[in-house]
Amino acid sequence: MNNFTNRKFIIGAIFLFVGLIFIIRLINIQLINNKYKLDSDSNVLRTITKYPARGLVYDRNGELLVYNEAAYDLMLIPKQLKEIDTNEFCKLFEITKAEFIERLTKIKKYSTYKPSVFEKEISTESYANIQDQLYKFPGFFVQLRTLRSYQNKNAAHILGYISEVTPAIIEKDNYYKSGDYIGKSGVELAYEELLRGKRGIKKVLVDVHNREKGSYLNGKEDTLSISGERLQISLDITLQTYGELLMQNKIGSIVAIEPSTGEILCLVSSPSYNPNMLVGRAVRKNYPVLSRDSLNPLFNRATMAQYPPGSIFKTIQALIGMQEGVINEKSGFSCIKSLVGCHNHPTATDVASSIKMSCNPYYFQVFKKIIQQNKAKSIYKDSEIGLAEWNKRVKKFGFGGTLQTDIPGVKNGLVPGVEFYNKWYGEGRWAFSTIFSLSIGQGELGVIPIQMANLAAIIANRGYYYQPHILKEIDDKPSIPLIFKQKNYVDIEAKYFEPIIEGMYGVVQEAGGTARRAKINGIEVCGKTGTAQNPHGEDHSVFIAFAPKDNPKIAIAVYVENAGFGGTWAAPIASLMMEKYLTDSISDKIKEQRILEANLMNVIPKK
Amino acid sequence: MRNQRSIFTNIDWIIIGIYLALVFIGWISIYAAVYNEENSAIFDVSQRYGSQLIWIIFAFVIAFIILLLDGVFFTSFALPIYGVLILILIAVLLFGVKVNGATSWFEFGNIKIQPAEFAKFATVLALAKYLSMPNIRIKEFKTKVIATTIIAIPALLILMQNDTGSTLTYAAFIFLLYREGLSGNILFLGVLAILVFVLTLVFGATSMILFGFIIFLLLYAATKFDLKTTVFTTLATISFLVFNTYYEIKDSFIFFGIALILFSIFLFVITNKKLKDKGSHYLGIFILVVSCAYIYSIDFAFNKVLKEHQRTRITVLLGEEDQLINQIKMLEFKMKDETFSQEQKLVIKTDLKTKKESLKELQQGNGWNIKQSLIAIGSGGFTGKGFLEGTQTKFNFVPEQSTDFIFCTIGEEWGFLGTSFVILLYMALFLRIIFIAEKQRSTFSRIYGYGVASILFIHFIVNIGMTIGLIPVIGIPLPFISYGGSSLWSFTILLFIFIKLDSERLFVLR
């Protein structure tokens, strides 16, 4: 054996000594010293989300359209909830005890340690009342939010609205967290990523008395919130407001575009709603009311309603006819009313007069020449070739879903082609005689008001257009996407536009024109009326125009449902709009009065 | 000799009981540390408690295999096992994966293995093998050299992996060597050196040197006396003091006080004419000079050699933060004092700046960790907040809460009852191992037993000492409790080899 056996006692004693020191130390920090207990109470970590201010929206003249207002969300972390005076709490927040328990149960079910919203959007005034009382309710705290606010009661459709994200959205895009808002329509949706900004977080230590004790790790893990971009849109709010005023008690839409840029100047859809109705807590109350309204105010007719274009489509027929070489500007066709109905007028001896007088049989014959060019022996085959070519050319004008605007949810419309009729009638079972209504913008044609305004812009530009768009500047920088800066040519030579424009000039300015009501003193207006036959009731009143004739500043399309002849209602509305935009005044108060007083909501349907 | 008895006969059920208790405490603490309501399924393998459960099951399998083996296996293969692990340690240096700055991991798919953990039991085996050889006496210089080499090779290799914490655990073998005959003076000097090291860091080199002088004078006065030496010593002391008072405005009152005391001692010594013995005068002065040099070298190494993060790691001892805050307050007060000249103010300003920076570092880095660790343990009180009710060990207040700082979770959720129970369990384990080691007839088994106790003890003292703020932050696991497969397996192997050796105590004499 060895001589050092007794050393086991020394080693054992060292071990025990250390154990003893540790226990003494633990007695000190766990039992005697109260400092750590107190420190732990002030060591409740709270992560506060710093919501960015959503980007502001201005109109083309720098008028503020959309801004933010402060509101507060009352948050709760159930785990930090201590004994509180429930009665006092309920009194303060004006809820019943049952409601309190119900919300608490629901929140606890979600999570006991994550913050949940207990009460939403407390106004700044109410917040002032509860602010001093909040320390009594540990676990509760407020979080600053912003509420979207709209300066005007107009432009609801184009501005759109925001609403809280749904679980489906959160699942799809991991940027969003419960309680975030997302643009649902209009500019709010189109430029969501620019407007939303970037969330920040701030971690703070909070003591048992619900007081902030400072930042966690000296703010090492905090991030700043970045406000959304400031957007300037091309809308002219004065024009928009005037348009909505003119369209009161009427169903329809007005779209105006600046031809030289493609910027949308106004986009009226009537009936509309006050955008402030769909803000914050009011949404829950107002949305169902609006969506149940039989006149469908939430529906943006300017971008979604599909109508037959009527006679305004004759401009395209003439252009295609000339480009195809089947007619020239001097071609005349007699008004044979047996082909298709017409009104009484002098014979159209050239393209310009045919536009001015809007002769239906003239265009029946033009369209026939376009469709049947004798390129095939069978008339069916010949019609197929002609229609395919025609369809391609019409689509060049932005019809049938070829527009690439930045406004979300724009419908495609319909330009029927070979496949369409083959499906409808069967292959080889249709010819020109089946589809001749297309010649005067009737039949299966479906166009959207914004496409009609674009047509006016194309004619104003003599053969090209810019994609109609609403964005003008981002954060004071002219950084709109390239697609909005490119000219889109319709592949019709500029010279063929002159007779059309001459005709459209005659429509408004000359005796015998169909829209003398669109005349504006001192401005050369070019326009084309349309009266779209409506199988469901009174005809729709249509008018497209641009002004001035040379170097046009505005192109416009007005569509008034069930209002009858285009020259009667749509034309004067368009002229008032153009005059307002170009001169900022209205000379013909009687014309304005007539429109303002007209109620075309309940027109007895024509049957 | 051997008969066909069950492997479970003669094994020490007390040790196994404590082992199982610690492993279980570890597992529920890991569960509590990473628990949140979103992932609460106990057997979720993607969570740490899930994977720890797998490590535990494997640890049991390993323990069972060790019990199945013959004890002779470990005695005869002690040196080969050691050799293989040294090779693996070299290999990990060359091919290992870097985690947290230390190249000490091998990666196999999702599993990471830390060979340094396994080197511990291999070193114990090798030491036991060597020291149990016939005619090996630790008193002999050659034995000391070889034993030190056996310890130093893995320790250095692990140091080269940049894993300072694991290297430190090799200091544990001083207990084993002491038990086998190493001079008690070395143990004493070792402990003293560490003590002086820590005290120097806490109180500063000048204070420690002054303290050294006082001790020296006291001892000198009490034993030997010689006029010349005493005058020399006293003059040295006084000049040192003058030097300090001139260059360091702060703490000047303390220094004057100390100088006064020293002078009285000098008077006392000078009037006492009993002491003679020239040879030891010079030895005494030599020792004094060496200790001063040692203290200054600590100071130098600490301020000049160590990198910033290593320094804070060490300075973070309890009270350091408050001390700094007080000093900063004092300096700020002085800045407002009109009586100081511009140059003096510039000095104060620079000092203030460095102090503020180190305070910031303290509050955010390791200082923050220690503070949060203490808050977590301290807030547990007597009975604790209850299982899964801890708030500090969740929300990431406490760092490394399932590995190095696992003791915090126990402290917070089970209170003083829990922490003292764990400490008592360890105490019981260590004493039981020593008790059983002493019963061994085989020297190998006894030495091995002491090796096991030493290794476990050093982990215990460093880990818990760190979490309760008595020892600087050094990241090593708490045996059987901390999260991690490598450490659990290596401690299990370490302990169960001893259990196996002990179970054969009655049959063999090696």
Ligand SMILES: [Zn+2]
């Ligand atoms: Zn006609």
